[in-house]
Amino acid sequence: MDIEPEIRTAAGVVRGLREGPVAVFRGIRYAEPPVGTRRFAAPVPAQRWYGVRDARQFGPPVPQPSNTGSVMSSVSGSTDDGSEDCLTLNVWSPDLGGATLPVMVWIQGGTYLENNTANPHLDAATLAGAGVVVVSMNYRVGVDGFAHITGAPDNRGILDQIAALGWVQDNIAAFGGDPSNVTVFGQSAGGASIAALLVMPRAAGLFRRAVSQSMPGTYFTPQLAAAISATIAAELGVRATVSDLSQLAPRALTDATTSIISKMPELVDIWGPMTFTPTPFSPVVDGDVLPSAPWSALADGAAREVDLLIGHTRDEFRLYTSRTGSEPTTARTSAAFHHLAPTPDGDRLYRTAYPDATPSQQLEVLHTDWLFRMPSLHLADAAHTGGGPVWLYELTWSFNAEQGASHCLDFLLLFGTLSPDEVRAHRAAHPSAADEITHVAQQMRTDWVNFATTGNPGWTPYDPRARTTRVYDAEPVTQPYPEEPSRRIWSAHRFDTLDLTH
Numbered sequence: 001m002d003i004e005p006e007i008r009t010a011a012g013v014v015r016g017l018r019e020g021p022v023a024v025f026r027g028i029r030y031a032e033p034p035v036g037t038r039r040f041a042a043p044v045p046a047q048r049w050y051g052v053r054d055a056r057q058f059g060p061p062v063p064q065p066s067n068t069g070s071v072m073s074s075v076s077g078s079t080d081d082g083s084e085d086c087l088t089l090n091v092w093s094p095d096l097g098g099a100t101l102p103v104m105v106w107i108q109g110g111t112y113l114e115n116n117t118a119n120p121h122l123d124a125a126t127l128a129g130a131g132v133v134v135v136s137m138n139y140r141v142g143v144d145g146f147a148h149i150t151g152a153p154d155n156r157g158i159l160d161q162i163a164a165l166g167w168v169q170d171n172i173a174a175f176g177g178d179p180s181n182v183t184v185f186g187q188s189a190g191g192a193s194i195a196a197l198l199v200m201p202r203a204a205g206l207f208r209r210a211v212s213q214s215m216p217g218t219y220f221t222p223q224l225a226a227a228i229s230a231t232i233a234a235e236l237g238v239r240a241t242v243s244d245l246s247q248l249a250p251r252a253l254t255d256a257t258t259s260i261i262s263k264m265p266e267l268v269d270i271w272g273p274m275t276f277t278p279t280p281f282s283p284v285v286d287g288d289v290l291p292s293a294p295w296s297a298l299a300d301g302a303a304r305e306v307d308l309l310i311g312h313t314r315d316e317f318r319l320y321t322s323r324t325g326s327e328p329t330t331a332r333t334s335a336a337f338h339h340l341a342p343t344p345d346g347d348r349l350y351r352t353a354y355p356d357a358t359p360s361q362q363l364e365v366l367h368t369d370w371l372f373r374m375p376s377l378h379l380a381d382a383a384h385t386g387g388g389p390v391w392l393y394e395l396t397w398s399f400n401a402e403q404g405a406s407h408c409l410d411f412l413l414l415f416g417t418l419s420p421d422e423v424r425a426h427r428a429a430h431p432s433a434a435d436e437i438t439h440v441a442q443q444m445r446t447d448w449v450n451f452a453t454t455g456n457p458g459w460t461p462y463d464p465r466a467r468t469t470r471v472y473d474a475e476p477v478t479q480p481y482p483e484e485p486s487r488r489i490w491s492a493h494r495f496d497t498l499d500l501t502h
Helices: 142-146 156-175 189-198 222-234 250-276 294-299 330-340 346-353 359-385 409-415 420-425 433-454 484-489
Strands: 006-008 013-015 017-019 022-029 052-054 088-093 101-107 133-137 177-187 209-213 307-313 390-395 468-472 477-480
Touching (some): 006 156, 022 052, 088 156, 101 156, 101 189, 101 433, 133 156, 142 250, 156 177, 177 189, 177 433, 189 209, 189 294, 250 330, 250 359, 294 359, 307 359, 307 433, 330 346, 330 359, 346 359, 346 484, 359 390, 390 409, 409 433, 420 433
Parallel strands (some): 013 052, 101 133, 101 177, 177 209, 209 307, 307 390, 390 468
Antiparallel strands (some): 006 013, 017 022, 022 088, 088 133, 468 477
Protein backbone atom coordinates (compact mmCIF):
# COMPACT_ATOMS: atom_id res chain seq x y z
CA MET A 1 0.00 0.00 0.00
CA ASP A 2 1.29 3.46 -0.84
CA ILE A 3 2.63 5.61 1.97
CA GLU A 4 0.28 8.33 0.71
CA PRO A 5 -2.84 6.45 -0.39
CA GLU A 6 -5.15 7.99 -2.97
CA ILE A 7 -8.91 7.42 -3.07
CA ARG A 8 -11.34 8.47 -5.77
CA THR A 9 -14.47 10.05 -4.30
CA ALA A 10 -17.56 11.09 -6.23
CA ALA A 11 -16.16 14.63 -6.51
CA GLY A 12 -12.51 13.82 -7.18
CA VAL A 13 -9.35 12.11 -5.96
CA VAL A 14 -7.95 12.78 -2.47
CA ARG A 15 -4.51 11.90 -1.16
CA GLY A 16 -4.14 11.00 2.50
CA LEU A 17 -1.38 9.40 4.51
CA ARG A 18 -0.67 6.40 6.68
CA GLU A 19 -0.21 6.81 10.40
CA GLY A 20 0.76 3.41 11.72
CA PRO A 21 -1.90 0.83 10.87
CA VAL A 22 -4.52 3.45 9.98
CA ALA A 23 -4.98 5.46 6.78
CA VAL A 24 -6.08 9.03 7.46
CA PHE A 25 -7.70 11.55 5.13
CA ARG A 26 -8.25 15.03 6.53
CA GLY A 27 -10.02 18.12 5.27
CA ILE A 28 -12.12 16.53 2.50
CA ARG A 29 -14.68 19.02 1.23
CA TYR A 30 -18.22 17.64 1.52
CA ALA A 31 -20.04 20.89 0.73
CA GLU A 32 -19.28 24.16 -0.97
CA PRO A 33 -17.91 26.95 1.27
CA PRO A 34 -20.80 28.64 3.16
CA VAL A 35 -20.00 32.16 1.99
CA GLY A 36 -21.73 34.82 -0.08
CA THR A 37 -25.27 33.74 -1.00
CA ARG A 38 -24.58 30.31 0.56
CA ARG A 39 -23.68 31.68 3.99
CA PHE A 40 -27.08 31.21 5.67
CA ALA A 41 -28.46 28.69 3.17
CA ALA A 42 -28.71 24.92 3.28
CA PRO A 43 -25.40 23.28 2.33
CA VAL A 44 -24.62 22.67 -1.34
CA PRO A 45 -22.77 19.44 -2.24
CA ALA A 46 -19.13 19.83 -3.18
CA GLN A 47 -18.53 20.36 -6.88
CA ARG A 48 -16.25 18.08 -8.82
CA TRP A 49 -12.55 18.87 -9.01
CA TYR A 50 -9.79 17.69 -11.29
CA GLY A 51 -6.44 16.33 -10.30
CA VAL A 52 -5.56 15.15 -6.80
CA ARG A 53 -6.50 17.15 -3.71
CA ASP A 54 -4.29 16.98 -0.65
CA ALA A 55 -6.08 15.46 2.33
CA ARG A 56 -3.28 15.35 4.86
CA GLN A 57 -4.28 18.33 7.00
CA PHE A 58 -7.49 19.24 8.76
CA GLY A 59 -9.63 21.83 7.07
CA PRO A 60 -10.01 25.28 8.67
CA PRO A 61 -12.55 25.51 11.49
CA VAL A 62 -15.97 27.02 10.93
CA PRO A 63 -16.55 30.58 12.25
CA GLN A 64 -16.39 30.51 16.04
CA PRO A 65 -14.81 32.66 18.76
CA SER A 66 -11.49 30.76 18.73
CA ASN A 67 -11.11 30.94 14.93
CA THR A 68 -8.33 33.29 13.83
CA GLY A 69 -8.73 32.65 10.09
CA SER A 70 -9.27 35.62 7.84
CA VAL A 71 -12.79 34.46 6.99
CA MET A 72 -13.75 35.69 10.45
CA SER A 73 -13.24 39.25 9.25
CA SER A 74 -14.55 38.79 5.71
CA VAL A 75 -18.02 39.69 4.52
CA SER A 76 -17.67 38.42 0.97
CA GLY A 77 -15.91 35.21 1.98
CA SER A 78 -13.05 35.98 -0.38
CA THR A 79 -9.93 35.32 1.69
CA ASP A 80 -6.27 34.68 1.06
CA ASP A 81 -5.83 31.78 3.47
CA GLY A 82 -8.63 29.53 2.24
CA SER A 83 -10.36 29.60 5.62
CA GLU A 84 -13.80 29.90 4.02
CA ASP A 85 -13.50 26.26 2.87
CA CYS A 86 -14.59 25.00 6.30
CA LEU A 87 -17.26 22.37 5.56
CA THR A 88 -14.87 19.45 5.48
CA LEU A 89 -14.70 15.98 6.97
CA ASN A 90 -12.05 13.46 7.96
CA VAL A 91 -11.77 9.68 7.59
CA TRP A 92 -9.73 7.14 9.55
CA SER A 93 -9.69 3.64 8.07
CA PRO A 94 -7.84 0.50 9.22
CA ASP A 95 -8.42 -1.21 5.86
CA LEU A 96 -8.79 0.49 2.48
CA GLY A 97 -9.19 -2.83 0.72
CA GLY A 98 -12.34 -4.74 0.01
CA ALA A 99 -13.43 -4.94 3.65
CA THR A 100 -16.89 -3.59 4.40
CA LEU A 101 -16.25 -2.34 7.90
CA PRO A 102 -18.80 -0.72 10.22
CA VAL A 103 -18.78 3.08 9.90
CA MET A 104 -18.93 5.40 12.91
CA VAL A 105 -19.67 9.06 12.17
CA TRP A 106 -18.73 11.40 15.03
CA ILE A 107 -20.70 14.59 15.67
CA GLN A 108 -18.78 16.82 18.02
CA GLY A 109 -20.38 18.94 20.72
CA GLY A 110 -19.41 22.42 21.88
CA THR A 111 -22.56 24.21 23.11
CA TYR A 112 -23.58 24.90 19.49
CA LEU A 113 -20.86 27.56 19.61
CA GLU A 114 -17.67 25.63 18.86
CA ASN A 115 -16.77 22.86 16.41
CA ASN A 116 -13.27 21.95 15.31
CA THR A 117 -12.40 18.38 14.41
CA ALA A 118 -8.69 19.20 14.60
CA ASN A 119 -8.97 18.99 18.40
CA PRO A 120 -6.29 16.41 19.31
CA HIS A 121 -8.62 14.85 21.87
CA LEU A 122 -10.81 13.77 18.93
CA ASP A 123 -8.10 11.90 17.06
CA ALA A 124 -9.84 8.70 15.97
CA ALA A 125 -6.81 6.52 15.24
CA THR A 126 -7.27 4.36 18.34
CA LEU A 127 -10.99 3.93 17.74
CA ALA A 128 -10.49 3.09 14.07
CA GLY A 129 -7.82 0.60 15.08
CA ALA A 130 -10.54 -1.37 16.86
CA GLY A 131 -11.98 -2.29 13.45
CA VAL A 132 -14.22 0.53 12.25
CA VAL A 133 -14.03 3.37 9.73
CA VAL A 134 -14.45 6.67 11.61
CA VAL A 135 -15.65 9.94 10.07
CA SER A 136 -15.82 13.37 11.71
CA MET A 137 -16.98 16.66 10.22
CA ASN A 138 -16.96 20.39 10.73
CA TYR A 139 -20.44 21.91 10.71
CA ARG A 140 -21.68 25.47 11.16
CA VAL A 141 -22.26 26.69 14.71
CA GLY A 142 -23.29 29.91 16.43
CA VAL A 143 -25.39 32.41 14.50
CA ASP A 144 -24.28 30.95 11.17
CA GLY A 145 -25.40 27.44 12.14
CA PHE A 146 -28.24 27.72 14.64
CA ALA A 147 -29.74 31.22 14.89
CA HIS A 148 -33.32 31.70 13.68
CA ILE A 149 -32.88 34.08 10.74
CA THR A 150 -35.67 35.43 8.58
CA GLY A 151 -35.15 34.19 5.05
CA ALA A 152 -32.95 31.22 6.04
CA PRO A 153 -33.72 27.61 6.94
CA ASP A 154 -33.43 26.73 10.62
CA ASN A 155 -30.91 24.20 11.95
CA ARG A 156 -28.30 24.86 9.27
CA GLY A 157 -25.66 23.17 11.39
CA ILE A 158 -27.68 19.96 11.44
CA LEU A 159 -28.33 20.28 7.71
CA ASP A 160 -24.54 20.31 7.36
CA GLN A 161 -24.41 17.08 9.35
CA ILE A 162 -26.99 15.56 7.00
CA ALA A 163 -24.90 16.65 4.01
CA ALA A 164 -21.87 14.93 5.53
CA LEU A 165 -23.93 11.77 6.11
CA GLY A 166 -24.97 11.92 2.46
CA TRP A 167 -21.29 12.10 1.52
CA VAL A 168 -20.70 8.99 3.62
CA GLN A 169 -23.40 7.10 1.75
CA ASP A 170 -21.87 8.05 -1.59
CA ASN A 171 -18.20 7.59 -0.79
CA ILE A 172 -17.37 5.55 2.29
CA ALA A 173 -17.16 2.21 0.45
CA ALA A 174 -14.00 3.46 -1.25
CA PHE A 175 -12.45 3.85 2.21
CA GLY A 176 -13.34 0.32 3.30
CA GLY A 177 -16.63 1.17 5.02
CA ASP A 178 -20.11 -0.29 4.65
CA PRO A 179 -22.64 2.44 3.78
CA SER A 180 -25.47 0.17 4.94
CA ASN A 181 -23.97 -0.07 8.43
CA VAL A 182 -23.47 3.52 9.60
CA THR A 183 -23.62 4.52 13.27
CA VAL A 184 -23.82 8.19 14.22
CA PHE A 185 -22.39 8.98 17.64
CA GLY A 186 -21.93 12.29 19.36
CA GLN A 187 -21.70 14.04 22.71
CA SER A 188 -23.38 17.08 24.28
CA ALA A 189 -24.63 19.32 21.45
CA GLY A 190 -23.59 16.47 19.16
CA GLY A 191 -25.74 14.06 21.17
CA ALA A 192 -28.73 16.40 20.96
CA SER A 193 -28.11 16.81 17.23
CA ILE A 194 -28.32 13.02 16.94
CA ALA A 195 -31.61 12.98 18.85
CA ALA A 196 -32.86 15.53 16.31
CA LEU A 197 -31.51 13.53 13.36
CA LEU A 198 -33.51 10.53 14.55
CA VAL A 199 -36.76 12.37 13.88
CA MET A 200 -35.80 14.53 10.89
CA PRO A 201 -37.27 13.33 7.57
CA ARG A 202 -34.22 14.56 5.65
CA ALA A 203 -31.98 12.23 7.68
CA ALA A 204 -34.08 9.10 7.16
CA GLY A 205 -32.07 6.19 5.81
CA LEU A 206 -28.68 7.82 6.29
CA PHE A 207 -27.72 5.74 9.34
CA ARG A 208 -28.67 2.44 10.94
CA ARG A 209 -27.63 3.04 14.53
CA ALA A 210 -27.20 6.00 16.83
CA VAL A 211 -25.33 6.77 20.06
CA SER A 212 -26.39 9.89 21.95
CA GLN A 213 -23.96 10.82 24.73
CA SER A 214 -24.88 13.44 27.33
CA MET A 215 -27.55 15.11 25.22
CA PRO A 216 -28.79 18.47 26.55
CA GLY A 217 -32.57 18.51 26.54
CA THR A 218 -32.98 21.97 25.06
CA TYR A 219 -34.95 22.43 21.83
CA PHE A 220 -36.45 25.83 21.03
CA THR A 221 -39.73 27.01 19.61
CA PRO A 222 -39.36 29.42 16.66
CA GLN A 223 -40.66 32.20 18.90
CA LEU A 224 -37.92 31.75 21.51
CA ALA A 225 -35.24 31.30 18.85
CA ALA A 226 -36.43 34.44 17.04
CA ALA A 227 -36.31 36.51 20.23
CA ILE A 228 -32.75 35.37 20.93
CA SER A 229 -31.60 36.09 17.38
CA ALA A 230 -33.24 39.51 17.39
CA THR A 231 -31.43 40.38 20.61
CA ILE A 232 -28.05 39.31 19.22
CA ALA A 233 -28.67 41.27 16.02
CA ALA A 234 -29.76 44.34 17.98
CA GLU A 235 -26.32 44.37 19.65
CA LEU A 236 -25.05 45.28 16.19
CA GLY A 237 -27.89 47.60 15.26
CA VAL A 238 -29.42 45.29 12.64
CA ARG A 239 -32.31 42.86 12.23
CA ALA A 240 -32.00 39.07 12.28
CA THR A 241 -32.54 38.75 8.54
CA VAL A 242 -30.39 37.26 5.82
CA SER A 243 -30.02 40.65 4.14
CA ASP A 244 -28.85 42.41 7.33
CA LEU A 245 -26.63 39.69 8.77
CA SER A 246 -24.97 39.02 5.43
CA GLN A 247 -23.43 42.46 5.69
CA LEU A 248 -21.57 41.50 8.88
CA ALA A 249 -18.39 39.49 9.26
CA PRO A 250 -18.60 36.32 11.35
CA ARG A 251 -16.40 37.90 14.02
CA ALA A 252 -18.99 40.58 14.64
CA LEU A 253 -21.64 37.92 15.21
CA THR A 254 -19.48 35.83 17.54
CA ASP A 255 -18.63 38.95 19.56
CA ALA A 256 -22.31 39.92 19.81
CA THR A 257 -23.17 36.37 20.86
CA THR A 258 -20.55 36.47 23.61
CA SER A 259 -22.03 39.73 24.84
CA ILE A 260 -25.54 38.30 24.99
CA ILE A 261 -24.35 35.17 26.83
CA SER A 262 -23.11 37.42 29.64
CA LYS A 263 -26.55 39.06 29.81
CA MET A 264 -28.65 35.88 29.70
CA PRO A 265 -29.24 35.70 33.50
CA GLU A 266 -30.96 39.10 33.29
CA LEU A 267 -33.41 37.71 30.71
CA VAL A 268 -34.60 34.73 32.74
CA ASP A 269 -38.14 36.09 33.15
CA ILE A 270 -38.52 36.30 29.35
CA TRP A 271 -36.34 33.51 27.95
CA GLY A 272 -36.90 31.14 30.86
CA PRO A 273 -34.88 27.97 31.58
CA MET A 274 -32.48 28.30 28.64
CA THR A 275 -30.76 31.17 30.44
CA PHE A 276 -29.29 28.61 32.85
CA THR A 277 -27.29 27.03 30.03
CA PRO A 278 -23.93 28.26 28.67
CA THR A 279 -25.33 28.94 25.19
CA PRO A 280 -28.11 30.91 23.47
CA PHE A 281 -28.54 28.26 20.75
CA SER A 282 -30.28 24.91 20.40
CA PRO A 283 -32.06 23.08 17.58
CA VAL A 284 -35.28 24.84 16.53
CA VAL A 285 -38.45 22.76 16.26
CA ASP A 286 -39.66 24.58 13.17
CA GLY A 287 -42.19 22.02 11.92
CA ASP A 288 -40.18 21.54 8.73
CA VAL A 289 -36.49 20.67 9.08
CA LEU A 290 -37.20 19.45 12.63
CA PRO A 291 -40.92 18.64 12.79
CA SER A 292 -41.18 17.93 16.53
CA ALA A 293 -39.18 17.46 19.70
CA PRO A 294 -37.45 14.07 19.79
CA TRP A 295 -39.27 12.65 22.85
CA SER A 296 -42.75 12.90 21.37
CA ALA A 297 -41.65 11.80 17.90
CA LEU A 298 -39.78 8.74 19.14
CA ALA A 299 -42.71 7.77 21.37
CA ASP A 300 -44.92 7.93 18.28
CA GLY A 301 -42.67 5.43 16.51
CA ALA A 302 -40.21 7.63 14.61
CA ALA A 303 -36.89 5.86 13.95
CA ARG A 304 -38.10 2.61 15.49
CA GLU A 305 -35.89 0.83 12.95
CA VAL A 306 -32.75 2.58 14.32
CA ASP A 307 -30.83 0.92 17.15
CA LEU A 308 -30.24 3.51 19.90
CA LEU A 309 -27.60 3.62 22.63
CA ILE A 310 -28.04 6.53 25.01
CA GLY A 311 -26.56 7.63 28.29
CA HIS A 312 -24.76 10.23 30.35
CA THR A 313 -22.09 10.74 32.98
CA ARG A 314 -22.99 10.84 36.65
CA ASP A 315 -21.68 14.33 37.43
CA GLU A 316 -22.48 16.12 34.20
CA PHE A 317 -22.66 19.68 35.49
CA ARG A 318 -19.54 19.38 37.68
CA LEU A 319 -17.55 20.58 34.66
CA TYR A 320 -19.14 23.99 35.14
CA THR A 321 -19.52 24.18 38.93
CA SER A 322 -15.91 23.15 39.56
CA ARG A 323 -14.66 26.30 37.82
CA THR A 324 -13.32 29.16 39.92
CA GLY A 325 -15.96 31.76 40.69
CA SER A 326 -18.87 29.46 39.88
CA GLU A 327 -20.46 29.56 43.36
CA PRO A 328 -24.12 30.58 42.79
CA THR A 329 -25.81 33.45 44.56
CA THR A 330 -28.89 32.86 46.71
CA ALA A 331 -31.05 34.67 44.16
CA ARG A 332 -29.69 32.60 41.28
CA THR A 333 -30.21 29.38 43.25
CA SER A 334 -33.81 30.30 44.00
CA ALA A 335 -34.43 31.20 40.37
CA ALA A 336 -32.90 27.93 39.20
CA PHE A 337 -35.22 25.80 41.32
CA HIS A 338 -38.17 27.96 40.25
CA HIS A 339 -37.44 27.60 36.52
CA LEU A 340 -35.81 24.17 36.27
CA ALA A 341 -37.37 21.87 38.86
CA PRO A 342 -40.29 19.80 37.58
CA THR A 343 -42.62 20.81 40.41
CA PRO A 344 -43.07 23.99 42.52
CA ASP A 345 -41.65 22.25 45.59
CA GLY A 346 -38.49 21.17 43.75
CA ASP A 347 -36.13 22.59 46.36
CA ARG A 348 -37.80 20.48 49.06
CA LEU A 349 -37.72 17.37 46.86
CA TYR A 350 -33.99 17.74 46.25
CA ARG A 351 -33.27 18.38 49.94
CA THR A 352 -35.19 15.21 50.80
CA ALA A 353 -33.65 13.11 48.03
CA TYR A 354 -30.10 14.30 48.72
CA PRO A 355 -30.01 15.11 52.47
CA ASP A 356 -26.22 14.91 52.76
CA ALA A 357 -25.58 17.33 49.90
CA THR A 358 -24.90 21.02 50.51
CA PRO A 359 -27.27 23.52 48.90
CA SER A 360 -24.66 24.12 46.19
CA GLN A 361 -24.38 20.37 45.53
CA GLN A 362 -28.17 20.03 45.38
CA LEU A 363 -28.23 22.81 42.79
CA GLU A 364 -25.55 21.00 40.79
CA VAL A 365 -27.64 17.82 40.79
CA LEU A 366 -30.67 19.84 39.66
CA HIS A 367 -28.71 21.26 36.73
CA THR A 368 -27.34 17.83 35.89
CA ASP A 369 -30.80 16.29 35.95
CA TRP A 370 -32.61 19.01 34.02
CA LEU A 371 -30.04 19.54 31.30
CA PHE A 372 -28.53 16.08 30.74
CA ARG A 373 -29.52 13.06 32.82
CA MET A 374 -33.30 13.16 32.72
CA PRO A 375 -33.57 14.16 29.03
CA SER A 376 -31.44 11.12 28.24
CA LEU A 377 -33.43 8.76 30.45
CA HIS A 378 -36.73 10.04 29.09
CA LEU A 379 -35.48 9.66 25.53
CA ALA A 380 -34.76 6.01 26.29
CA ASP A 381 -38.32 5.69 27.62
CA ALA A 382 -39.71 7.35 24.50
CA ALA A 383 -37.73 5.09 22.15
CA HIS A 384 -38.97 2.03 24.01
CA THR A 385 -42.57 3.27 23.86
CA GLY A 386 -42.19 3.77 20.11
CA GLY A 387 -41.05 0.20 19.62
CA GLY A 388 -37.38 0.84 18.92
CA PRO A 389 -34.45 -1.09 20.41
CA VAL A 390 -32.62 0.99 23.02
CA TRP A 391 -29.77 0.49 25.49
CA LEU A 392 -28.87 2.75 28.43
CA TYR A 393 -25.56 3.49 30.12
CA GLU A 394 -24.01 5.78 32.75
CA LEU A 395 -20.36 6.66 33.31
CA THR A 396 -19.57 6.83 37.04
CA TRP A 397 -15.80 6.32 36.90
CA SER A 398 -13.66 9.40 37.37
CA PHE A 399 -9.99 10.10 37.83
CA ASN A 400 -10.16 13.09 40.17
CA ALA A 401 -12.31 14.23 43.06
CA GLU A 402 -12.76 17.79 41.83
CA GLN A 403 -14.60 17.06 38.57
CA GLY A 404 -15.92 13.57 39.19
CA ALA A 405 -17.53 11.81 36.23
CA SER A 406 -18.08 15.12 34.52
CA HIS A 407 -19.35 16.25 31.16
CA CYS A 408 -16.90 15.37 28.33
CA LEU A 409 -15.02 12.63 30.20
CA ASP A 410 -16.85 9.96 28.18
CA PHE A 411 -15.49 10.93 24.77
CA LEU A 412 -11.94 11.24 26.12
CA LEU A 413 -12.21 7.62 27.21
CA LEU A 414 -13.86 6.51 24.00
CA PHE A 415 -11.22 8.06 21.76
CA GLY A 416 -8.41 7.04 24.11
CA THR A 417 -6.88 10.51 24.06
CA LEU A 418 -6.58 11.03 27.82
CA SER A 419 -3.36 9.28 28.78
CA PRO A 420 -2.47 7.62 32.09
CA ASP A 421 0.37 10.13 32.42
CA GLU A 422 -2.07 13.05 32.14
CA VAL A 423 -4.28 11.43 34.76
CA ARG A 424 -1.34 10.79 37.06
CA ALA A 425 -0.25 14.42 36.80
CA HIS A 426 -3.62 15.83 37.94
CA ARG A 427 -3.38 17.31 41.43
CA ALA A 428 -6.59 15.60 42.59
CA ALA A 429 -6.14 12.25 40.84
CA HIS A 430 -7.20 9.13 42.67
CA PRO A 431 -4.23 6.89 43.57
CA SER A 432 -5.37 4.08 41.28
CA ALA A 433 -6.85 6.21 38.49
CA ALA A 434 -3.87 6.01 36.12
CA ASP A 435 -3.99 2.22 36.32
CA GLU A 436 -7.77 2.10 35.83
CA ILE A 437 -8.23 4.45 32.89
CA THR A 438 -6.93 2.10 30.21
CA HIS A 439 -9.30 -0.65 31.32
CA VAL A 440 -12.37 1.58 31.54
CA ALA A 441 -11.64 3.22 28.19
CA GLN A 442 -11.06 -0.14 26.52
CA GLN A 443 -14.36 -1.49 27.84
CA MET A 444 -16.35 1.50 26.59
CA ARG A 445 -14.63 1.44 23.22
CA THR A 446 -15.26 -2.29 22.82
CA ASP A 447 -18.94 -1.89 23.65
CA TRP A 448 -19.36 1.02 21.22
CA VAL A 449 -17.64 -0.92 18.43
CA ASN A 450 -19.76 -4.01 19.17
CA PHE A 451 -22.86 -1.84 18.96
CA ALA A 452 -21.73 -0.34 15.65
CA THR A 453 -20.95 -3.80 14.31
CA THR A 454 -23.93 -5.84 15.50
CA GLY A 455 -26.49 -3.46 17.00
CA ASN A 456 -25.92 -4.90 20.49
CA PRO A 457 -23.40 -3.34 22.90
CA GLY A 458 -23.40 -6.43 25.12
CA TRP A 459 -26.05 -6.06 27.81
CA THR A 460 -29.82 -6.35 28.13
CA PRO A 461 -31.86 -3.73 26.26
CA TYR A 462 -33.55 -1.02 28.29
CA ASP A 463 -37.19 -1.12 29.33
CA PRO A 464 -38.95 1.27 31.73
CA ARG A 465 -39.66 -1.44 34.32
CA ALA A 466 -36.27 -3.11 34.81
CA ARG A 467 -34.34 -0.02 33.66
CA THR A 468 -31.26 -2.14 32.95
CA THR A 469 -28.22 0.12 32.70
CA ARG A 470 -24.55 -0.47 31.92
CA VAL A 471 -22.59 1.41 34.57
CA TYR A 472 -18.96 2.15 33.72
CA ASP A 473 -16.89 2.26 36.88
CA ALA A 474 -13.43 0.84 37.59
CA GLU A 475 -15.14 -2.49 36.93
CA PRO A 476 -18.21 -2.04 34.68
CA VAL A 477 -21.43 -3.60 35.93
CA THR A 478 -24.98 -3.99 34.67
CA GLN A 479 -27.68 -2.95 37.15
CA PRO A 480 -30.94 -0.99 37.46
CA TYR A 481 -30.65 2.72 36.66
CA PRO A 482 -28.47 4.20 39.44
CA GLU A 483 -30.05 7.65 39.76
CA GLU A 484 -33.31 6.51 41.33
CA PRO A 485 -33.90 9.57 43.58
CA SER A 486 -33.71 11.90 40.59
CA ARG A 487 -35.74 9.56 38.41
CA ARG A 488 -38.61 9.67 40.92
CA ILE A 489 -38.51 13.46 41.12
CA TRP A 490 -38.81 13.72 37.33
CA SER A 491 -41.08 10.74 36.68
CA ALA A 492 -44.16 12.81 35.80
CA HIS A 493 -42.32 15.50 33.82
CA ARG A 494 -42.62 15.66 30.02
CA PHE A 495 -39.72 17.16 28.09
CA ASP A 496 -40.70 19.27 25.10
CA THR A 497 -39.67 22.47 23.35
CA LEU A 498 -38.69 25.54 25.37
CA ASP A 499 -40.66 28.71 24.68
CA LEU A 500 -40.78 32.31 25.77
CA THR A 501 -42.19 32.65 29.28
CA HIS A 502 -43.89 35.95 28.41
